[in-house]
Structure formats: structure tokens, C-alpha cells
Amino acid sequence: MPPHPLRTRSFRLLFAGRTLSLLGDAVIPAALALAVYEATGSTGALALVLACAVIPKLLLLPLGGVAGDRFNARTVALVTDVVRCLSQLLVGVELLSGEPRLWHIAVAEAIGGAAGAFAMPTVSPLITGTVQEAGRQKANALMGIAQSATRLGGPALAGVLIYTVGPGWAFVLDGASFAVSALLLAAVRVRRVPIEHRSLLADLKEGWGEVRSRDWYWTSLVAHAAWNGAAAVLMTLGPAIAVSELGGPGAWIAMLQTGAVGLLLGSLAASRARPKRPVLMANLGLATYALPLGLLALSAPAPLTIAAYGVAQAGLGFLSPIWETAVQQAIPAHALARVTSYDWLLSLGAMPLGYALAPPVAAAWGPAVPLAVAAVVVGVACAGTAAVPGVRRFGAGPPRLEHVQNEVYSP
Template identity: 35%
Template structure:
């Protein structure tokens, strides 16, 4: 009988590092937006600019991160990314706490934080199958998401109180500290370095592109999520805080995003146990609920109703996340996995900076409610289009994987 994952030292170290890091990110997710809004001369446009600066490097450098992650030890690259993230958030916290936070400096540090993520994400996706056997990947991805989502919920639950009592600066400082702890735990992982590669970076990028473009299910869903993530970023980063700014502010928004985080815990736990024969089809279907809270926010629905919709969207989001990560790790050869993952991130984030950048100005001219309704419409249209692709509907889990572990239930 296989050793339980929670007894695997490397898996536990990876889970611990992610839990600590995401706990800090829970604080930053609320604190950064309200830190910018609290500065002199704050406006929706300035908030959009800072958040766009954070998102832009994730798009511009993610392909570089994929090449590096396929060339060196993925755990070491994750540790270096954590160190960079710690420095960026520590400096942001210092600017906010001292009350001297010029916009160019905030934007520059936001770029550094985004760069850290562009290095971390491809390495993380490629590291899991080096630690976990193929037949247990879905359970491992589910457990990782349960742990990190629980941590995110705790961070979000405490962030509103922290911002209200001691200010956004200290919340950002806690995020910086979490990156330091995460770097220490990740450094204890013993994962072999990559074989020396003599090919150029451009050659490796082309190889990754061939693997990516040859799979219809992969590029269709990535194109779908380019639209979906742009809409979600506009909602969570700009339009949501603007909507509740005078209706409870940070505390109300913490309740809403906290409900979403609670839903992701339930969704990850469900996805870790349920076996599906058509994982990409189920993953694509699970995107539709993301439109509901956008519509409710646009209609100024009661807080409890919007929070309930965000809970449902959170459940669906992590069903998608677990099924998507597991399918990538099973279907893509390990030696190009980080590069293919980087194309996934690159495509999915292609419109994210634009969504953040234009959300504030459009809301100022057309109104926040109409802008949110437009975001909901985009999510529905993009998801409906993705479901038309034959491979999205038809890709099936390999038979040997379906019988690797006892099935709790099966969804067609």
C-alpha cells in the first residue's frame, strides 16, 4: 500500500511552504488595493495602474520562467522567487507605513512582485509530478489546494480587521514575512537539478510551443481563460472594492472574497476525490458560475447573496484548477512541462493587465454596475465558445489512472 501523502516529507514541505506563503498573500490581496486608495490623490485610475504593473511582468516574463524551470532545479527557482517577493512586499510595506509612497515607486515594486510570480508559477507546476506518482496527482493537487485555500481564507478573514485596526502597511509586511518562511521551507526540498541543456533558449521555447499548439483542448481553454481572467481581475482588483468602498469598505470586501476562499476549500476537497472521465469538459463547465457574483455586484445585491454566489464560484474555480493541473501533469512530457505551463500562464494572463488597466476608467465613464455586467457577459460567451471544441468535450482520463485508486464517484 502506498505511503499516505501526508507522510511524504517532500510533499509536506511543499505543502507547508505554500500554506505559509498564501497566508501572507491573503493579507496582501485586500491590503494592496486599500493601501493605494488611502494614499493622497488616490483614484480608480491609480489603483488600476498599480495592479496592472503587478500583472504585466507575469505576462512578459512567464515564458522566461518556464525555460529556466526546465533548465535548473525547480525547487531552487521557487526559493529565489520567494526571496524576490519578500523584498518587494517589504519595501511596499515600508512606503505605506512611512506615508511616503510615490506612485512610480509603488509601480516599480509591483513589477518586482509580479516578476517573482512569473518565476515561481511554472516551477511549481513542474515540481509536483517530480514528487508525486502519476496515479496520485489529482489527490495531491487537491490536497495542495485545500491547504492553500484554507490558508488564504484565514488570511482574508484577518486582513480586513488588520487593515481597519493597524493599517494596510502592516498587512503588507506580514506578506513579506510569509515569503521568507516559504523560501526557507522550499530550500529544504531535495529535488535534483535538470540535465545540462546545450540548446538555446529560443530553441527550447519553440519546442514548448510545439507541445502546446499540438493539443486543441489546451490552447482553446487557455484562450477562454484569457477573457475570463481579465474579467475576474477587473472584478476582484478594481470593480469589487469600488462597489463596496462606501458600503462597509475593506470589511465587506473581506467577507465577499472570504466566502470565495471558503468555496475553494470545498471545491478542492471535492475535486481531490471525485474521478471524472472527461476532465477538461467538466473543468470548462465549471467556469460559468464565475459570472454570477459579477452580475449580483452590478445589481447592488445584498452582501449575503453576493457572498453566497462567491462561495459557489469558489467551489467551481477549484474544481477547474485541480482537474486542469492534473491533466497538464499527466498529458505533457515532464521535460517540457514547465515550458508548456508557461505558455498556459502567458495565454491565460494575456489580457489580465488590460483588464486591470481599463476597468477603472471604464467604470468612471460608464458606471461600475454596467462594467461588472459586461464582465459577466464576457465570461459566459468565452466559456460557451470553448465548449464547442471537440477535444475539450472528448479528452478522457487514461484508464490506468482511473483504476490507480479506489473511486469515490464518477462523473461523465
């Protein structure tokens, strides 16, 4: 029986730092929306700031994957924590000044988004570098639980900060969380597999080759992209439907809170699950997102729709640790950051498409049409992976031996 991941000092430090930065990030969406709208009175200004945060992240994700594999993932993560600390502190100071300038906030969020592109692909290499293979599912589940718990508590903390000391302090808190995370990362020892120095293009091609050569991986990425696009449709149209047909704003809040609880319960379930076909089971769990989409399209009763959303989010909570463990088991350590960067790129890239298409389609044919289409797409894409031989055959199997002779430790 392998030791619990939290008994390993390096993972314990990593987990603490990750949890703090997740909590800091969880207060930002509400604080950013309110701060920008109060400063400008324009929803277009908020859209501009959000675009400045997302676009650099999407453009730079493949480069972030190369950096995570070519250099030490711990070093990359530490540097990005420092950069994001400074960018969020800049926004906080700007807001606390009483005369915030929109372009300052937009530039700071763009810098933070760019840093996020380099930080996101480092998570899996950091876990594989601090936890032995037999304990990685528990480690991934702990990360999922931390993310779920911070999503559940973050909005409440944001509300307390906004209504007591102002939204600027939410950004100061986020910046401080990244500073502490960087200090903790500095004490982490991480195993890594050095890779030979080649051209950037060669590194990108090798990472894509690892994705393309595994039918279970790239077909699952298509399913995950469909899920994220469908989630964008629901997030765009859901609030208006909740207000007009499900009983008012309280119904939407109840739906989001139920989803947060479902996400947490799914992560907890994944910490104990040992499915024989992990990729298949995880993708089938994602397919449940068709339920709330379909029920919203049919104007089903609020309690049924809210419960369905909780089930769907539990499927997401279950998928994340199971999927991360499967990827860490199957992808060579020297390519892990690049491969996961393509995962993030496809997943995040589908969301703007959902945001862009949902409103005009709803205006032309009614909101039921895009919701029903999204339900069919996500259900077929996720459940349809069962037809892929690699998805069906992928099993957890016995833990592989760690080939430590080719690994080095960061100082």
C-alpha cells in the same frame, strides 16, 4: 493505493512552504492599498504601484517558464523566494520608517512581480517532482485548499495587523514567510528531467508548440482567459452595484466571503472527484461564473447574487486541481514549466483588458451592458469547449509508469 502526498517528506516540506507564502501574500492587497493611499492620498499612485507589480510579471512569464524547465525548478523557486523576501521587507521597512517614498515601493513591487514571473511556472514541476502520478490530484487539491483557506483568512489577518501595528508589518510578515519557504525548499528533493541546452528562442518555440499541438489545451486557455477578463469586469463594477443596489458595503463583503467559502468547498470536492472527462467537467464548472454576472446585470436580489457568486467560485476551486492534474498527466515533464507559463500569461493578460474596458463601457451604456456581455462571453467560451473533440475525449485514464531512468534528483 498510493501513499497520501503528505506522507512524502519532500511534498510535505513543499506544501508547508507554499502555504506560508500564500498566507503572507494574502495580507498584502489590503495592506498595500491602505499604505499607498495613506502615504499619497492618490488612487493614481496605487494604480501605478499595482501596474509596476503586474507588468514585469506579464512580460517575463515566458522566460520564467524556460528557466523552470532548463534549470532545476526547486532552485528557481528558492531564488525567487529570496528575492521576494527582500522586496517585501524593503517595502515594510519603507512604511515603518514613517516617510515612505512612492518610487521605492514601486521599484520593490516591480522586483517582486518579476520574481513572481519565474516562481509561478515552477509550481507544477515541483509537484510532479515530489509526488508520484497517482497521488497528484490529491496534491493539487491540497494546494488548492491551502490557497482557498489563506484567501479566506488573509484579509482578517491583514485587518488585525493594519489596525494594531500598521500595514508595514504586513509586508514584514510576507517577507518572513518567503524566507521560511526558501529554507524549507532547500531541504526538498525534486525529480526532474534534464533538457538539452539550446537557444532561448528554441526553448520558447518548443513550449508554444506543446500548447498549439493540443486542441484541448489551447481552447481551454481561451476559455480561462475569458473567465479572468470577466472576473475583472465583476471586480471593477461589482462594489458600486453592491453599495447602490444590493444593500451597501456589507453586501459586497458578504459576496467576497461567500466566494472564498465556495472556493474552499470546490477545492475540497476536487480532492475526491474522479471525473471521466476532467477537462470538460472543469470548464463547465467555470461556466457558472456567468450566473453572478448575469444576476448583477439584472439587479437581482442580494441573497441570490451572493449565492450565485459562491457557486461560481466553487467552480473555480474545483477547476484548479483537476486542471493542474490533467496538465501534469499530459504534458511532457521537460516542457511543463514553459507550458504552464503560457497558461498564466493568457490568464493574467486578460484581466487588464477587463479592468480597462469595464468603466468606459459602463459610463456610456450603464453597468448592465458590460456585465451582461461578460456573462455571455464567459458562458459561451467555457461551455463551448464541449464542442472541441480533444476536450470531450480527454480522460483521466490509468496512471502512467514513471520513467525514472531519465530523471535526476536535486541535492
